Amino acid sequence: MWGVLPLALVLVGAADVFAHGVTAGDKGYIQEISGAMPLPFIYLGAKHMVTGYDHILFLFGVIFFLYRFKDIGLYVTLFAVGHSVTLIAGVLMEISVSAYLIDAIIGLSIIYKALDNMGAYQRWFGFQPNTKLATLIFGLFHGFGLATKILEYEVSAEGLVTNLIAFNVGVEVGQLMALGLILIAVGYWRRTEGFMRHAYDANVLLMTGGFLLMGYQLTGYVVA
């Protein structure tokens, strides 16, 4: 069914047309699929947590002085409950707060925990804020951070709830794996004489990391 008018070959120079941009990585993959796909989303949730160094740093701060599995388990659960609630609620209610602001607060959570470990609140205020409550509350903010990233992925509405829950399960799996690695590393360290001597300095480093993250995210908020 070729036309009556043959068309001459036209080669148009640069920038006459934008070809369709391709998004790479996890976001690119997510935008290509739809429907409930629990296993891939469990994987993505775990990957997200394991590579989410801001979440990991906070977790590290939380367990820094926790030695018994019972205590570690309790605090990690509090953190998990906090971030799970806001992860799911945040995505389903499409709570769109700036990712930069949330990530800045996550940076703040690291600063907070480091100072807590350094005994700063007792020193400055003569008062020790409830550590369990703080873990839970900051967990809520970490969850909002996770939710904003998931919203950026533009997950298809089809199968969203299943995929979201699977992602959350993945986050917990990733958290446990990261925790395991942290505990092994810290387990070696704590047996050395240097641990208590260096504990304070390590938390100063942790706090520096928190400030770096916070500054980086706040800059992004202002500049972007």
Next chain:
Amino acid sequence: MQHAPNPADLPSSAKLIKSTILAAVVAAFLLVVAILPAEYGIDPTGVGSVLGLTKMGEIKTSLAHQVAEQNTVAPITTLPAKPTQQGVAESVETVTTLRKDSMELTLVPNEGKEIKLALNKGERARYLWYTDGGALNFDGHSDSVKLKIDYKSWQKGTSQREEGELVAEFDGKHGWFWRNRTSKTVTITLQVEGEHADIEEAI
């Protein structure tokens, strides 16, 4: 909140060493059954495919290659899509000549292709496209060099058939990007009738 650990609470050296070995083994296992499939589509055991992760890795790898190509290939060229052109002049109410085009695109698995119509603001084109089989991911979108609009999507989905009327929001190029995520080669037939000045396949 500093308190030194009670030595009784600390793991023994033997326990730590066992844990380290276990961690390495678990990591190797996960790498082979989950991570290499999900990131690179490499699946030595076949477990990745069962979990649906190898497909994820294949998609991510093909997207990464395309992004790399995008960044190295320049300039962007457009070829006429060898459409059929027939002038239509019979309308009593209007004096404008509507242009009719019809074309076929073939997409092998994982391939993406794009067709754009040149339309000025307010101009319209009726369209119909359908596949000879699988459902394709599509992204109906527009761009404009003149107005510095990079990408504006107006319809995204997965479908075997779509029809409607395109009304250009601004002077520029308006059309569709299709991606074949099925396992078979798919042919799309696109038919348009409208006020567009040109129709081309974007590369």
